[in-house]
Amino acid sequence: MDIQELLFQYNPWWVGTFSTEGFINRTSYFEKLKKQIDSKPIIFLTGLRRVGKTTLMKILIDYMIKSGIDENHIFYVSLDDYSLSKMLLSEILIEYRKIHKLSFDEKIYVFFDEITYKDDYHQQLKNIYDNQNVKLFVTSSSSSLLKDKKAFLTGRALTYEVKPLDFNEYLKFKGIEIKGSETYLFDSYFRDYMKEGGMPENVLKPSREYLMNLIDDIIQKDITAFNGLRNHQIVREYYTLLMERSGKQLSINKIANILKLSVDTARRYLGYFENTFLVHLLPRYGKTNERLLSAKKLYACDLGIKHLFIGDRDLGSYFENYIYLKMKNNKELFYVYENGYEIDFITDDKILIESKYNSEIKGKQKILFDEFDAKEKYVIDSVKKLKILEDFEK
Numbered sequence: 001m002d003i004q005e006l007l008f009q010y011n012p013w014w015v016g017t018f019s020t021e022g023f024i025n026r027t028s029y030f031e032k033l034k035k036q037i038d039s040k041p042i043i044f045l046t047g048l049r050r051v052g053k054t055t056l057m058k059i060l061i062d063y064m065i066k067s068g069i070d071e072n073h074i075f076y077v078s079l080d081d082y083s084l085s086k087m088l089l090s091e092i093l094i095e096y097r098k099i100h101k102l103s104f105d106e107k108i109y110v111f112f113d114e115i116t117y118k119d120d121y122h123q124q125l126k127n128i129y130d131n132q133n134v135k136l137f138v139t140s141s142s143s144s145l146l147k148d149k150k151a152f153l154t155g156r157a158l159t160y161e162v163k164p165l166d167f168n169e170y171l172k173f174k175g176i177e178i179k180g181s182e183t184y185l186f187d188s189y190f191r192d193y194m195k196e197g198g199m200p201e202n203v204l205k206p207s208r209e210y211l212m213n214l215i216d217d218i219i220q221k222d223i224t225a226f227n228g229l230r231n232h233q234i235v236r237e238y239y240t241l242l243m244e245r246s247g248k249q250l251s252i253n254k255i256a257n258i259l260k261l262s263v264d265t266a267r268r269y270l271g272y273f274e275n276t277f278l279v280h281l282l283p284r285y286g287k288t289n290e291r292l293l294s295a296k297k298l299y300a301c302d303l304g305i306k307h308l309f310i311g312d313r314d315l316g317s318y319f320e321n322y323i324y325l326k327m328k329n330n331k332e333l334f335y336v337y338e339n340g341y342e343i344d345f346i347t348d349d350k351i352l353i354e355s356k357y358n359s360e361i362k363g364k365q366k367i368l369f370d371e372f373d374a375k376e377k378y379v380i381d382s383v384k385k386l387k388i389l390e391d392f393e394k
Contacts, residue, residue, distance in 0.1 A: 164198030197304020
C-alpha cells in the first residue's frame with residue numbers, strides 16, 4: 001500500500017468522515033490530557049493492552065478539531081503497523097507533511113500509538129521534540145520499555161497510566177444511575193463489577209473468551225515473542241499461579257519450585273508480568289532493608305481477570321485488590337506486617353487503611369491497627385465507604 005494512502009486511512013478527519021459517536025469518555029483522564037494540549041512536554045499514556053489508550057487519543061482529537069484546531073495539523077498513526085516498520089519517526093512525519101504541504105515552522109499535533117514498536121524511539125522523539133514545532137502524544141503497553149536509560153527525554157515528558165475502569169466508571173459505561181434513595185444497590189452492582197472487571201470492551205459486552213484472549217495476546221506478543229521465550233505454556237502456568245496467589249505475599253522460591261525454574265528465571269518472568277501491567281507488586285513498610293528483602297504482595301491488574309482464575313471465592317480479596325488499584329497512582333503504598341499480623345496499606349504520608357469487605361477488624365490485628373503510628377486511619381468495610389478513596393485522588 002502507498003504510504004500516503006495508509007496515512008489517510010489512519011486520519012479520516014482529513015476528509016471530514018471522523019466520528020467518536022458511541023465512544024464513552026473517561027473524564028478523569030480526558031481532563032488531564034486536555035490541559036496538556038498547549039503544553040510543551042511529550043505526553044506518554046501507559047497501561048494494559050486494550051485498556052482504552054487509543055480511545056482516549058481519538059476523543060482528544062475530536063475535541064481538538066471541535067475547538068478549532070485545523071484537522072490537517074492533527075496526525076495519528078499506530079506504529080505496530082507492519083507497513084511502517086522500516087521507517088524512522090521523522091520519515092513518517094515527512095510523509096505526513098508532504099500530504100498537507102506543511103513547513104517545519106507550522107505547529108502540528110502528533111499521536112504515536114504503541115511507540116515501543118520503534119527501536120531507539122527515545123532518541124527519535126528527542127530529535128523531533130528539539131527540532132520541530134510539534135506536540136507529541138504517545139502510548140505504550142510496556143512500562144519497562146519506557147525506561148529511558150540514556151535520559152534522552154529527561155525534563156521533556158509526562159507519563160499517565162491508564163487503569164481499568166473503576167467502579168464509578170463501570171456504572172457509567174453500563175448506563176446505571178443509582179439514586180440517593182437506592183444506595184443499597186451499590187453492593188449488588190459491585191459484585192457484578194468484581195466478576196466483569198474494568199476492561200472497557202468487556203464491560204460493554206462481557207465475555208470470558210475476550211479476557212482469556214487478552215491475556216494470551218499479552219503473553220504471546222509482549223512477553224514470549226518480545227523476550228524470545230520458547231515455552232509459552234510455562235509462562236501461562238506461571239500467570240495462573242500468580243492469580244491464585246493475588247492479594248497474598250509472594251514467594252519467588254515456591255513459584256520456582258512448582259514450575260521447576262531457577263529462582264533467577266522465576267524472578268525475571270515476574271518482571272515481565274509486571275512490565276506489561278498484568279500484575280502489580282506492593283512492598284512491605286519499613287526500613288530500606290526490610291522493603292528490599294521482604295516478600296512483596298501481589299495484586300491483579302483487573303478484577304475480571306482475577307475472577308477468571310479464582311471465581312467467587314474470597315470476595316474480600318477482590319475488595320482489597322480494588323482499593324489497591326484505586327490508590328496506586330495517587331499515593332506511594334506499602335503493606336504493614338508485624339508479629340504475624342498484617343494491615344493492608346500504609347501510604348508514604350502515613351495514612352493507614354485496612355480493607356474489610358462486609359466484616360470487621362478484630363483481635364490482634366485490631367490491636368496492631370489501633371497502636372500503629374499513623375496520621376490518619378481508615379477501615380473500609382463497605383462499598384459505600386469506598387468514597388473515602390476519592391479524597392486521595394489527585
